[in-house]
Amino acid sequence: MAAAAVYQLAQCITCHAWSPDHSMVALCPNNNEVHIYRSSQDKWERVHVLEKHDQIISGIDWSPRSNKIVTVSHDRNSYVWNKEASEWVPTLVILRLNRAALCVQWSPKENKFAVGSGAKTVCICYYEQENNWWVSKLIRKKHNSSVTSVAWHPNNILIATTSTDGKCRVFSTFIKGVDSRDSGTSLSGDLKFGEQVVQLDLSFSWAFGVKWSPSGNTLAYVGHNSTIYFVDDIGPSPSAQNVTFNDLPLHDVLFVSERMVIGVGFDCNPMVFTADERGIWSFFKFLDERKAATSSSKSGSQFSEAFGKLYGQSKPGISNDAVEPSRPRGGAHENCINCIVPLKKSGDRTVKRFSTSGLDGKVVIWELEN
């Protein structure tokens, strides 16, 4: 399967998110702005530029029901953008961080959002009606290093995080007055805010990109050692599987169904992982077909290319020119993919379409055949 559509929207994209009806995409072109593009007859028109942050924006999430955009940035702040008439109006959320914010996600009910940061903390933010103000509550002293990714469990209470200390952790984010006890499943029980459910100690190197399966029964995350981890039975006795693969590490993952995961990352080509009837996960195939032809002719020159790529990735904050595009390989993406977003209609059980963006500045839409 090849990509359904490829759009070159910037020189480099740090993250992107779709409007509820998927007609607009918000992305950060590797600077302090969010650009919103609207598609009209296969052409993209820039309709809004959100300028408020001072530094690179590291995370964007667009809530599907309430139509709010949340952004976080290396400037340690977060804004919730609300559409009033034709303008996007920002509300500052004081996260109380002393390091960059790295990732953000709305909770399934959209009454909270979670921010991972370089300050070894996770901020859970919720709206306080009386004060007309977003409040940030911190989960402290649980992570030994930067929090690279956060993912909400469908029950709106549990949250999974990955960190550069190599661990994946699951926390309760129960907030009195925001959540009710009966909304949680037995899994979240009577946990207090910030209580750790489990710490998964599977990777010996940085962990990135964590996601829950649609039912919330399985957790997948990736390590910087070309390994993807699948964890079932989150709780006192989780069961884990490591799947190693032959190519460069992944950076982000997405469950398209209970038994299929797409991983994207430094190999510039999405990888498909599937589980068989017994629940054993394995690498299935590359999504972009061109890989099949090139993988058999691996040579020494690919080393320099790979290490050049890692080098470029290590300093994304300097300027667009600093990230040298690697040699085009004829695929949809020509550089590291760092973001994967489902394009799911409300009510769909599985994801049929999704989009990826990366350091090559492209947004690519993929369609899965059945």
Added chain:
Amino acid sequence: MAASEDASLEADHAQAIIARIEHKSRKIESLLKQYKPVEALKTALEGSPPNTKDERCKAANWIVVHRALMAIKDVDGMFSSLDPEYYDILMKYLYRGLATGDRPTCDQCLRIHEKLTERAGLGCILRSLADTVNTV
């Protein structure tokens, strides 16, 4: 008090590991005499890296692995009978070999490295470089 107990425990542990490596070494020598270099390499890689922080154990184990590595003549033949589960640990020892700077060792390690990368890909290299806990 507790610290010294820990230290003596650690020393006992190291002694046990050294004894196991010596046993492994004898087994490898006998396998090499029977012209079974791949079996010798498998034996050397089994139980590696030793589960300890003691550098002496790691060095002792490296000597054993090195002995088996240098006995490999037919690299393609070796890979046809070496299971993929050994690839990651073999890669770590190849890098240890390259770090010695010894000419014949480096030549041998590079020859194997090329073939191993063809089979196990860049992922195998990354796994060996990224793991800072289970060093060989």
